[in-house]
Amino acid sequence: GAVVSQHPSRVICKSGTSVKIECRSLDFQATTMFWYRQFPKQSLMLMATSNEGSKATYEQGVEKDKFLINHASLTLSTLTVTSAHPEDSSFYICSANPGTSGTYEQYFGPGTRLTVT
Amino acid sequence: GENVEQHPSTLSVQEGDSAVIKCTYSDSASNYFPWYKQELGKGPQLIIDIRSNVGEKKDQRIAVTLNKTAKHFSLHITETQPEDSAVYFCAATLNEKLTFGTGTRLTIIP
Numbered sequence: 163g164a165v166v167s168q169h170p171s172r173v174i175c176k177s178g179t180s181v182k183i184e185c186r187s188l189d190f191q192a193t194t195m196f197w198y199r200q201f202p203k204q205s206l207m208l209m210a211t212s213n214e215g216s217k218a219t220y221e222q223g224v225e226k227d228k229f230l231i232n233h234a235s236l237t238l239s240t241l242t243v244t245s246a247h248p249e250d251s252s253f254y255i256c257s258a259n260p261g262t263s264g265t266y267e268q269y270f271g272p273g274t275r276l277t278v279t
Numbered sequence: 280g281e282n283v284e285q286h287p288s289t290l291s292v293q294e295g296d297s298a299v300i301k302c303t304y305s306d307s308a309s310n311y312f313p314w315y316k317q318e319l320g321k322g323p324q325l326i327i328d329i330r331s332n333v334g335e336k337k338d339q340r341i342a343v344t345l346n347k348t349a350k351h352f353s354l355h356i357t358e359t360q361p362e363d364s365a366v367y368f369c370a371a372t373l374n375e376k377l378t379f380g381t382g383t384r385l386t387i388i389p
Contacts, residue, residue, distance in 0.1 A: 168322075204381075205382050208378075259375065266375060267328065270322035
C-alpha cells in the first residue's frame, strides 16, 4: 500500500514554456500533498504544501505565481512550472500523507526530472 | 524553523559490517522522525520511523534510536548487504512538515 505516482518521469522543455507535473496517490486518499525540489547531490527542499480544496501554502522564497499548485481531488495534485528557465531544471518530487489522525507519514513519488533548454 | 544536521556525509563499510548514521535536530517540538533511502534517480523510500514517545525501534536489520533530551537520533543497519548502498536521509517533522538532513551516501564494499 501507500503508492504515489508521478507523471511524467522526465520532461524536456524550452525556456519560456510551461510544464505540468501530476502527482497521484494510487491506493489511498491524501488530504495533504507536498512538493519538493532536489538539486543534484543535495537534499530535498520543501516548496509547498497542497491541501485538497484550498490554496497551497508556499515556503519562503518559492514564487507562487511561478509554481502553480492545484489539489483538485483527494488523489491528485499538480505542479505547473510557468515560464520555465534553465535554473528551474531540477528533480521535482511529490509526497502524500494519508491523513489518518495522528500520523505523519509521507510517501514519496518517483520524481520528475525537468530539464529546461 | 527546524534545522537538521546529518553525519557523516559519506560512509563506506565492508559487507556484513554495521553502519551508523547520526542526526541532530533543533526544535524540541518535532515529534516524528522518519528515515528515507534514495537510490539514484528515484524518489525517497521510507525505511523506518520513530515517534517522540519511543526511544528505539527495530525492523529486521534496521533500527533507529531517539534521544529527545539531546535532540539526536540515529539509524543503525546491521549485516550490511550490497543492496544497502544508497543515499540515506533523516528528517524531523514539525507541524506536519518534514525537514531533511543533508544525506549520507552509504557504500557497501563487497
